[in-house]
Amino acid sequence: MTPKNIHLVITSGEPAGIGPEVSFWGALAFLKRVPHVNITILGDRSLFEEYQTELDIDPAMASRLQIKQIPLLASNVFGQLNLHNAPYVLSLLDHAIDGCLSRTYDAMITAPLQKSVINEFGIQFTGHTEYLAEKMQVKRVVMMLSGKDCTVTNLQEDFRVALVTTHLPLREVPDAITYEAVLETIQIVHQALKDQFGIKHPRLKVTGLNPHAGEEGHLGMEEIEIIQPAINQAKDLAIDVTGPYPADTLFDLSRLSEVDAFIAMYHDQGLAPFKLACFGQGVNVTLGLPIIRTSVDHGTALTLAGKRKAEISSMVSAIELAFELAQHGTSNA
Numbered sequence: 001m002t003p004k005n006i007h008l009v010i011t012s013g014e015p016a017g018i019g020p021e022v023s024f025w026g027a028l029a030f031l032k033r034v035p036h037v038n039i040t041i042l043g044d045r046s047l048f049e050e051y052q053t054e055l056d057i058d059p060a061m062a063s064r065l066q067i068k069q070i071p072l073l074a075s076n077v078f079g080q081l082n083l084h085n086a087p088y089v090l091s092l093l094d095h096a097i098d099g100c101l102s103r104t105y106d107a108m109i110t111a112p113l114q115k116s117v118i119n120e121f122g123i124q125f126t127g128h129t130e131y132l133a134e135k136m137q138v139k140r141v142v143m144m145l146s147g148k149d150c151t152v153t154n155l156q157e158d159f160r161v162a163l164v165t166t167h168l169p170l171r172e173v174p175d176a177i178t179y180e181a182v183l184e185t186i187q188i189v190h191q192a193l194k195d196q197f198g199i200k201h202p203r204l205k206v207t208g209l210n211p212h213a214g215e216e217g218h219l220g221m222e223e224i225e226i227i228q229p230a231i232n233q234a235k236d237l238a239i240d241v242t243g244p245y246p247a248d249t250l251f252d253l254s255r256l257s258e259v260d261a262f263i264a265m266y267h268d269q270g271l272a273p274f275k276l277a278c279f280g281q282g283v284n285v286t287l288g289l290p291i292i293r294t295s296v297d298h299g300t301a302l303t304l305a306g307k308r309k310a311e312i313s314s315m316v317s318a319i320e321l322a323f324e325l326a327q328h329g330t331s332n333a
Helices: 021-033 045-056 059-064 083-100 114-122 128-135 170-176 179-195 222-237 251-256 268-278 313-331
Strands: 004-010 037-043 065-069 107-111 142-147 159-163 203-207 240-245 261-264 283-287 293-296
Touching: 004 083, 004 313, 021 037, 021 059, 021 065, 021 313, 037 045, 037 059, 037 083, 045 059, 045 065, 045 170, 059 065, 059 179, 059 203, 065 251, 083 114, 083 128, 107 313, 128 283, 142 179, 142 268, 159 179, 159 268, 179 203, 179 261, 179 283, 240 268, 251 293, 261 268, 283 313, 293 313
Parallel strands: 004 037, 004 107, 037 065, 107 293, 159 261, 203 240, 203 261
Antiparallel strands: 142 159, 142 283, 283 293
């Protein structure tokens, strides 16, 4: 039975980008086909004024889709970044975090923000994933991209890719690949797939760091000294995980039915193949948090902002997955 009163919250992201647009139209599209859910969008109401007529003609829909006023701190023009709105963007996240922790909301969905603006304003910011972990005082979280029914021909299985490291310069990645990082990532992905995705016996495959997974140590020792021992320890903990595999041959889309999630060592190693298959329909999920958080798989698209040309499919997918995970959490509560 579908649980009632699922309440989702969307942070509308960078106000100069497509975040407000995809938040509103994505939420409306989802609500029109899915009952038993309410959605609150966080953001300045001025960003949504031109869409209001859609709700005025459907009072029932207006009761299920609310805009919670969080005021801008400076003027806003679509397509033109304003540094002084950087704290506003973070305040959206803070409101959503507080609401999810207090159980006002069952899950949060984040629209894209512009990292450069936040950093140029003077606030050190690496990304949503790291910000959420710090705010909720979680030692390690895992960024995972999830896609289903993606654009590649015959790709109907779930395609999930999790990362050991996230937003790091490439030269810093090897130092961040530690035994603890690999093992904890495997454990978090395994547990999240069981608890949130309802997969009883998750099957995981792990990449190596180096070309050809190190070529027996001739192209690097990380696989032998770090990654393989972490995988072996995870196996001792009764986790179904194999590897390390060469990354250039691991992502075989014709055999997705044999794996529930891939674990890659760094950002582009895992997300390049994922976005080739699922760009525009993928969902970013943060694993290891005490709340459910999903996000779109694209950026702010400043050149499209304010033109009603933004594609909403990734936002709809992010809302749909948040709803599914919230349902599962409610059924196990």
